[in-house]
Amino acid sequence: MTVSPPPRPAKRPTLADVARASGVSVALASIVMRGAEGASETSRQRVKAAAAQLGYRPDSRARSLRSHRSRTIGLALALGEPLHAELADALYAEADARGYQLLLGATGAHHNGQRAMDTLVDAGVEAIISISSSLSSAQLGQITTRVPVLSLLRRYRNHRSVLTDEAAGIEQLVTHLVDGGHHRLLHLDGGHAVAADQRRVAFERAVAQAGDAVSGLVLPAGADESSAATVLGTYLTQTAAASRATAVLAFNDRAALGARQAIIDSGLHIPGDIALTGFDDSEFARLAHVDLTSVRQDVAALAASAIAGVLATLDPDTKDDTSLAIFHAPHLVVRGSSREKKPPHRGIDP
Amino acid sequence: MTVSPPPRPAKRPTLADVARASGVSVALASIVMRGAEGASETSRQRVKAAAAQLGYRPDSRARSLRSHRSRTIGLALALGEPLHAELADALYAEADARGYQLLLGATGAHHNGQRAMDTLVDAGVEAIISISSSLSSAQLGQITTRVPVLSLLRRYRNHRSVLTDEAAGIEQLVTHLVDGGHHRLLHLDGGHAVAADQRRVAFERAVAQAGDAVSGLVLPAGADESSAATVLGTYLTQTAAASRATAVLAFNDRAALGARQAIIDSGLHIPGDIALTGFDDSEFARLAHVDLTSVRQDVAALAASAIAGVLATLDPDTKDDTSLAIFHAPHLVVRGSSREKKPPHRGIDP
DNA sequence: GCACATGTCTAGAACGTTCTAGGAAAGTGT
């Protein structure tokens, strides 16, 4: 069997080609292609037909060079974070609906956030949405002189931010657990992770508000499986069963997975001996075998707000929405890992 | 405390500004900025100083519009895939070392691969690397008429591909398990995932080559946690202990995680009752509590080959490397989930 | 019939860069 070599990239058709093919001026072809008004229906059809026939695609470099409008938004995120992936998906949908394209830049071990942003700016994005940015406020300010930036999931005092109301999520968890008869709660802290401080503080406040009968303990851990497993494992072996916490609130789902392992390894049962909750409602929290109670961030709403917020700064027409921070309430997703002991059979996810 | 409003993006300095500030022509400033020859050392210094002072950054849209060189490579990948994240990281490092930038496009539920590619092409990338592309050969051919495309992890007959030798990995796994005394092997198939067919076929061949004493069973599952958990769970409850497989080869690490859950929930122990292996050696495979034997794809080598391959098609200077497919050998990483039963204590990772 | 608005179209400048072609100045060999 013969294998044909990869074809050589051919010259891409230009607006001039389309204009020539349809017998109109370049300017008119331009009007038609960007759907502006000022062209008759008949020429509109002819130009579009010619464009389709030639396989014409407008060159966004030239377009944005001239018009300062690329209809492209940059998205800076961390690869490998499930929540970021979910958000990106929702952002794509939202941007799409408004006729915008998304261009991604990743932050990671071999490429810091600054570089990612620069690449996006160079590529001509009109604005940038940065998820859980790792940049300092000063760095972000630097970039803002080039292009508007909106921070998603992380709050910056001087920049537009779209956020989840972490405290509300924690409160819902605590209420749910206390209602379920738990009086000794344990929070595995997220360490240096972005929302860790807020969740810890919210936990402490929620416990205080739950009354004297309820006590709360915070153990410093981290945002991933291993530290949570280690910390909780140590706690469980060193604490007498009588004074042990009956419910564990892990910083997020990944930490909860580690905690789950530690609990099982200690010979304890979930939720019979200890209830367990996570945060983020990742894909694996929903697995039948993990069945983890978690807090679902409102991904669709966050994405919609982010896109809307960015477009508002771009479009001077829109009412001047000066809101710097927009919070979205998350909602509790109760699953088997925290159900009350009374009903013996497993429930069904809503 | 007063909060300053986000600063308005200012006009970005242009090459003309730099030229004016340093008292030379735009053309000369251009020569200096791109490091071309034909400028004296003194003017080189003056221009560079002025550029630095103004905070000038070349506009890559204009640059690539004129020169057809953006020094940018597009990368199409699936978000949320740990291996893709690892590869992206390595690709960033590699591209960086050669003075290229990376621009990402994601494929996902709300945005197909075609759109992602189009966005990248519109943005002016010189070439595209597509990881585990979901595109048909015809679609890829279509894009290749615009810009060279290299497929990473998935093979296309008519296009440059950089691949892992899947069969070699599976063979290593089977050999390792058979050496460990396992005679009944079970492979959880990856369903429609990209490399699923190759891994299944390689499994069947390796089992056949292992002799009559060794038998292999293939169960259709999928590339993620849930299907693997369900399929294996059903198998374990329906199969008598005596005839049960003693080792499970999951399609990849994610599937292995699901399989692991099913095994534990069935009251069985790893590796005592059943050995378990994954594929990809993701971050979580290395976690102390998961401790999963896996096959590590040579991420660094794959990334280096991909970048080199792409640049070779771009640069006519390079020797005409007509190799359409480059394979890299993966290597086995043995961990606790498949260790022989004899030594009771846990080993240490190499 | 005039003035004016409206609808459709086009020429040519502009965006910020690179490239081509060539000019000016200085050195080199005879």
Place this chain on the structure above:
DNA sequence: ACACTTTCCTAGAACGTTCTAGACATGTGC
């Protein structure tokens, strides 16, 4: 002094698009 090369520099076109300004019909009110 001449022809020639080399080094450094610059004007102006070009890339593919959008934008501005205006041309040319055609209609509309009076």
